Amino acid sequence: xxxxxxxxxxxxxxxxxxxxxxxxxxxxxxxxxxxxxxxxxxxxxxxxxxxxxxxxxxxxxxxxxxxxxxxxxxxxxxxxxxxxxxxxxxxxxxxxxxxxxxxxxxxxxxxxxxxxxxxxxxxxxxxxxxxxxxxxxxxxxxxxxxxxxxxxxxxxxxxxxxxxxxxxxxxxxxxxxxxxxxxxxxxxxxxxxxxxxxxxxxxxxxxxxxxxxxxxxxxxxxxxxxxxxxxxxxxxxxxxxxxxxxxxxxxxxxxxxxxxxxxxxxxxxxxxxxxxxxxxxxxxxxxxxxxxxxxxxxxxxxxxxxxxxxxxxxxxxxxxxxxxxxxxxxxxxxxxxxxxxxxxxxxxxxxxxxxxxxxxxxxxxxxxxxxxxxxxxxxxxxxxxxxxxxxxxxxxxxxxxxxxxxxxxxxxxxxxxxxxxxxxxx
Numbered sequence: 136x137x138x139x140x141x142x143x144x145x146x147x148x149x150x151x152x153x154x155x156x157x158x159x160x161x162x163x164x165x166x167x168x169x170x171x172x173x174x175x176x177x178x179x180x181x182x183x184x185x186x187x188x189x190x191x192x193x194x195x196x197x198x199x200x201x202x203x204x205x206x207x208x209x210x211x212x213x214x215x216x217x218x219x220x221x222x223x224x225x226x227x228x229x230x231x232x233x234x235x236x237x238x239x240x241x242x243x244x245x246x247x248x249x250x251x252x253x254x255x256x257x258x259x260x261x262x263x264x265x266x267x268x269x270x271x272x273x274x275x276x277x278x279x280x281x282x283x284x285x286x287x288x289x290x291x292x293x294x295x296x297x298x299x300x301x302x303x304x305x306x307x308x309x310x311x312x313x314x315x316x317x318x319x320x321x322x323x324x325x326x327x328x329x330x331x332x333x334x335x336x337x338x339x340x341x342x343x344x345x346x347x348x349x350x351x352x353x354x355x356x357x358x359x360x361x362x363x364x365x366x367x368x369x370x371x372x373x374x375x376x377x378x379x380x381x382x383x384x385x386x387x388x389x390x391x392x393x394x395x396x397x398x399x400x401x402x403x404x405x406x407x408x409x410x411x412x413x414x415x416x417x418x419x420x421x422x423x424x425x426x427x428x429x430x431x432x433x434x435x436x437x438x439x440x441x442x443x444x445x446x447x448x449x450x451x452x453x454x455x456x457x458x459x460x461x462x463x464x465x466x467x468x469x470x471x472x473x474x475x476x477x478x479x480x481x482x483x484x485x486x487x488x489x490x491x492x493x494x495x496x497x498x499x500x501x502x503x504x505x506x507x508x509x510x511x512x513x514x515x516x517x518x519x520x521x522x523x524x525x526x527x528x529x530x531x532x533x534x535x536x537x538x539x540x541x542x543x544x545x546x547x548x549x550x551x552x553x554x555x556x557x558x559x560x561x
Contacts, residue, residue, distance in 0.1 A: 160328070164332060166276075166293070167293055167333040170290060170297055174269045174272050174301070175297050175337030175340040176340065177242070178337060181246055181249075181261075182346045183344075186346075188250055192254050192256060199410075199423060202257060202410055203403075203407035205255040205257070207403065208251060209251055212244060237267075241270075241271040242268050245271075248458075251459070252453065252460045256410065257460065258423060258446065258453040261460060263463070264461065265461070268294075269295045274287060277291070289329060293329045296312070296330040297334060300338040301337040301340065304513075305349065305510055306331075306334040306335050306337075307509040307513055309334040310331045311330075311509055312503055314326055316502075316540070319536075354518070355484070359522065367522050368529055370526070371530050371533070377469060377496060378496050378499025379499070379535065381469060382537045384447055385462065385539070402456050407458075427464070429446075429472065430471045430493070433468075433474070436484075438471070438485070440479075446465055446472065462500065462539050466496045466497055471490075473492050474490070474492020487519070491519070491523065494510070494526050498526070499533075502545075532550075536549070537559060540559060541558055543559040
């Protein structure tokens with residue numbers, strides 16, 4: 136075959152496919168650019184207000200006394216917008232499964248209600264707001280662009296990645312977390328390119344306007360040996376157990392609240408007074424808000440031995456009573472403080488154990504091993520790779536089919552090549 140004929144056949148066979156790939160690449164590059172800027176912009180505003188309000192609360196202890204009022208306002212807002220049965224982050228996952236759609240009103244509701252929780256001292260994170268804010272705006276962008284249902288679900292994932300990335304400054308983990316958290320055992324690789332671009336754009340936008348990345352002290356990881364590897368395995372197993380207990384506590388508390396305190400105003404008011412009372416009895420504000428300062432201290436090697444238990448209780452009461460926020464940052468708090476305590480007890484570096492505990496509990500509650508590895512790199516660097524590999528593998532295996540989000544689907548078994556297609560246990 137002559138050279139010109141070969142070229143003609145090649146162009147005929149692959150020319151149309153290549154043209155299609157280029158057009159698809161340009162399409163998703165432009166969409167991810169739009170999502171990264173729009174969602175990143177709203178997330179930056181949210182992060183700025185959150186940081187300002189959190190700093191104000193930390194410098195003014197009296198703000199805690201207004202928590203009951205903040206709870207009443209939160210219930211009122213959701214009632215006014217006819218959104219009483221809010222499913223939170225589960226709604227985002229349900230949308231991606233094509234079982235429902237995120238209404239636009241989710242964005243302002245989660246925006247303001249999460250700020251209320253933090254400014255008055257509720258125990259919660261902010262990643263729940265990030266996922267819902269990003270998912271809601273992403274869904275609206277998909278509607279405005281008149282995309283197909285399948286493409287809209289990809290844009291929802293882009294929004295989740297962009298918001299998570301802007302708030303935490305971890306674009307690698309943010310890009311993959313959105314793909315991984317929906318279904319355990321498979322990933323939505325079709326959204327890999329747009330989620331990556333959206334996450335990077337949002338992270339750099341946040342950095343450009345001065346939103347600080349989440350960062351901790353540099354941990355001096357030792358060389359992996361058989362003794363410290365065994366200690367890491369034991370810690371990871373215990374963190375998997377704690378992640379299960381945390382999930383059960385969250386949902387059991389919610390069931391009890393709904394059974395005995397059916398009125399949402401009464402429920403959230405009682406819970407708020409309980410948070411205030413416990414904070415006063417303990418004479419500390421460590422368990423109010425997200426607790427990033429406590430996490431930083433744990434990574435430095437300092438933690439109250441029972442801090443992880445109290446954070447579990449504070450967070451369960453806050454979230455399940457109706458306050459808005461997230462459970463992931465509290466899970467990092469729980470893992471870091473437990474890991475630090477474990478390290479002090481057995482004589483292994485409490486800083487290393489705090490970092491390992493954070494990642495192990497994060498993996499246990501989310502069922503996202505790849506995201507867990509990536510966030511460990513972004514928070515602590517590559518020096519602890521062997522320890523984090525052990526933590527992620529063991530925690531993922533030992534945490535069973537429990538998960539924070541009931542609409543997370545366990546597609547394939549964690550233990551054998553078997554198709555399950557069931558919801559995460561609560």
